[in-house]
Amino acid sequence: EFDYYNSMLINTVDEDGNNVELGGEFALEENxxxxxxxxxxxxxxxxxxxxVYNKDPNILNAIYNSEALNxxxxxxFQKDPTLTWQYFGSSTGFFRIYPGIKWTPDSNGVAAFDCRNRNWYIQAATSPKDIxxxxxxxxxxxxxKMTIAKHxxxxxxxxxxxxxxxxxxxxTDYVRYVEPCFKGTLVQADLDNREHFKMLVEELHVKGEAKIKNAMKESFKILNEVCGSMCNQAIMLITDGAMEDFESxxxxxxxxxxxxxxxxxxIGREMTFAQNTKWIACNNKGYYTHISTLADVQENVMEYLHVLSRPMVINHDHDIIWTxxxxDTLFTTKAQSLLLMTSVAMPVFSKKKETLSHGILxxxxxxxxxxxxxxxxAPRYMLGAHGYAFLITNNGYILAHPDLRPLYKDGKKLKPKPNYNSVDLSEVEWEDTEEKGSVSLCLLLNADVQSVSPLCLCSFGMVLTRGPGQLMFMGNVSVLDFNKPLFLRTYCETDIDPGHRKYSQLQAAIRYLLGKEPDLECDEVLLQQTLFDAVxxxxxxxxxxxxxxxxxVEPGLExxxxxxxxxxxxxxxYAGVETRVAKRFLTPVDKDNLYTIDHFPLWYRLAVENTPGSFYYYPVNDKGPLSRHLNAKRHVEKPENSHFLLLLPVQDLNCFLVDNNGFILLxxxxxxVGRFFGEVDGSVMASLIKMGMYKKVSLxxxxxxxxxxHHHASSARPLLSVSIKRVVCVFVRFLLDFNLCGLWHSDYFVDAHKQKKVDALxxxxxxxPxxxxxxxxxEANSLIKCGRCQKMFVVQQIPDSNLVLVVTQCCVFLNASEHNATVKCNRMKSQKVRRRPESCHAYHPKENAKECGGASAISLSLSLFSAALLVSSLLHRWT
Structure with missing residues (x-):
């Protein structure tokens, strides 16, 4: 017997007010x-x-052996207070987490989380594999049976x-690829491809007679001819029986x-072909399992991971992986926000010599x-307004990037995109083929110079991108000259030492510069630049x-x-909050227009991309109730003596201020305001494009x-006679197949679940465009035929700005967007430029492959057996 703190049961009492078993008082404090x-x-x-039974002897022994991890x-955490969650996932199924928490079950009261299903566990436990x-x-x-097979x-x-x-x-009697596009090849098991396979598997229907030999030959040919992970290779055979001679x-x-x-x-309850199915696994260094119900699937599938981990465990290789x-969805019920995370993990295995060949993970x-x-x-301020850093995995997928958009808006809620963690580098960056020659390009932004440093053979790397410019202004100033509040940037790490957590960023910076807190970890270069700018x-x-x-102050300036x-x-x-139009601008909720730790404000980036000495005008994205009043106020980076244009309403004339991308500012x-000019007056916009004043580019x-x-199929109503015939056939088949003994065993019943909701997006x-x-x-002007009438428009560039004045007479609507949502075959199966992991553990001569699973025995019902003996003895006496 061994008691431990069960996160589901802590601080829980029974009807008498006593702590439940494996519960007890567990102090919790918000952090x-x-x-x-x-x-x-x-x-x-x-x-x-x-x-998983929480008092199983194997579970209790494993929990006891892991107590030292506490x-x-x-x-x-004491050595490095910046650490977050630390944990140990056991091969037996339990999950030790620090700091301790109260685990909240789902709406059905079920703790569905199994650490062995998590990506960090699987990647650390096995090497790359072709399946x-x-x-x-x-x-x-x-x-x-088919339902269990699909699951x-x-x-x-x-x-x-x-x-x-x-x-x-x-x-069946022929080989069929569930995705014909992937015939004869292997595809990377990223999220997009996995979900695509799942969708196609749901459409499988039973038919014909099973011929395993041809399918097995096809599988071996793919594994022999296609270069995939270049490490472990395995075939997963899912069947209700193997009757052929497949030894050849x-x-x-x-x-x-x-x-x-x-x-x-x-698959299924029948055990007729169990020995044949087990023979296949045991003679090919695999593992055999019997799955009779949906509840058996999860536990039995996980067995293959422990088999693949044997060579690594026998070698005693602690490979460190990054996911x-x-x-961070495990705690979204209580956490205030979703964070993008990565996990670092490594395997833990038994070093006992007597079990070395078993490779026990x-x-x-x-x-x-x-x-x-x-x-x-990689602080953003050191890279400049045009520079940025991003993280990329060895497979070319983005971990972090300024243009990565992991969330989308579904109604009023923000949800993570299904493929947010499988966005390829080519989907956020333009490719430079480094071909020789010269070319003239019209760029949306200034040219970037990227540098990649291969620091180590890790799971991901950091790329630094910098813009033009080599110098920065520096100066020696006194901290006493500085009294401005510091914005959303981290100048000093106040979380490391509990004694420093009481300081604000401004207080911590001043105390550090004055020498009162020399133990504070501060970015001295950033502080000196901030002081210099302040003075x-x-x-x-x-x-x-x-x-x-x-x-x-000029009227209208806020x-x-x-x-x-x-x-x-x-x-x-210059205006109070009551009279101000853009009430959110430059407030804490206006994240686009404030400095943060990872990006410059939008107005700052727009201004530095502009020609020196000119003004850049852009609309404030104020989503409040006054958002339609934006034409009354524009925020610009400009001296106070500059003037806004006053557009007087004139009958039969429409006046617009349009920016360099064709959007209306006034x-x-x-x-x-804020709409594309082509939607308001399509004929004029088309003329401006034709005249070369605006150029169309594809984005x-x-x-x-x-x-x-969603595709739904419907068919005509069948004839009544056919329906009656089918009902009779089904009823007769039901009587033949029905097993009364099954009523004695609740394991054979599966709870019904609601149909999975399909996302609208x-x-x-x-x-x-x-x-x-x-x-x-x-400047430009022209005369356009508009139906039976004619209209004139005049366009004039506003000096030293990114604006043009457009005066028109009538409006024509133009739809300026098009979508192409088709998923093409060649993109799904294309082999991305990637670097395969260096570590591979696919074979070890000391591996004991004899442990390959066992055929399940037919369970004996003691009550039925006793009743049968009693009835038999009574009948024997009476006769």
């Missing part, structure tokens, strides 16, 4: 470092899935990751080396790392205040502001979300 969740930083606790986790899934779809697989395929697919390759083959296939393709492992899953980006230990912490290693720009704020006192590269902002409000119709969005189209690629103004054309 800002852990998203304000109630945690216990002095103790870890245990989470166990509902389908002190290790605490010591790690061929063979599923029997013959007539004998009808009904519940088994989906569960296997969920155990695969970016470093793995896969294909799915359905077989293994002799031709797999023996004697047995380079390809074969795992077999016997792809994922949302004890579990996986790991920790979560917020990607925001990794990005702090140099101080006279400007005095000038703004003088304008206000002398009533020299806010003047200045920002520097170091993150210093000076703001003066109009006499408030609902037209692509590879992270778009499009409406999901799905990932897609969209193409749409963009427009750029040619500043060499300063």
């Amino acid at each position: 800002e470092h852990f998203n304000n969740m109630p945690v216990n930083t002095l103790q870890s606790d245990i989470q166990i899935p509902t389908n 002190d290790v986790f605490i010591l790690n 061929i899934i063979m599923v029997d779809i013959s007539g004998s697989m009808k009904g519940l 088994t395929i989906n569960t296997i697919l969920d155990t695969l990751g970016e470093n793995d390759f896969v294909n799915v083959i359905a077989y 296939v293994f002799e031709e393709f797999n023996w004697p080396d047995r380079r390809v492992r074969v795992f077999t899953y016997l 792809e980006a994922y949302m 004890l579990g996986v230990v790991g920790s979560d790392v917020p990607l925001l912490e990794v990005m702090k290693l 140099v720009t101080a006279p400007l704020e005095a000038y703004w205040n003088a304008l206000m006192l002398n009533d020299r 806010t003047a502001f200045l920002g520097t590269r170091a993150g210093l902002m000076r703001i003066v409000r 109009s006499k119709e408030r609902n037209e 692509f969005d590879y992270q778009a979300m499009c409406k999901n189209s 799905q990932p897609c690629d969209t193409a749409y 963009g427009f750029m103004y040619d500043s060499s054309v300063r």
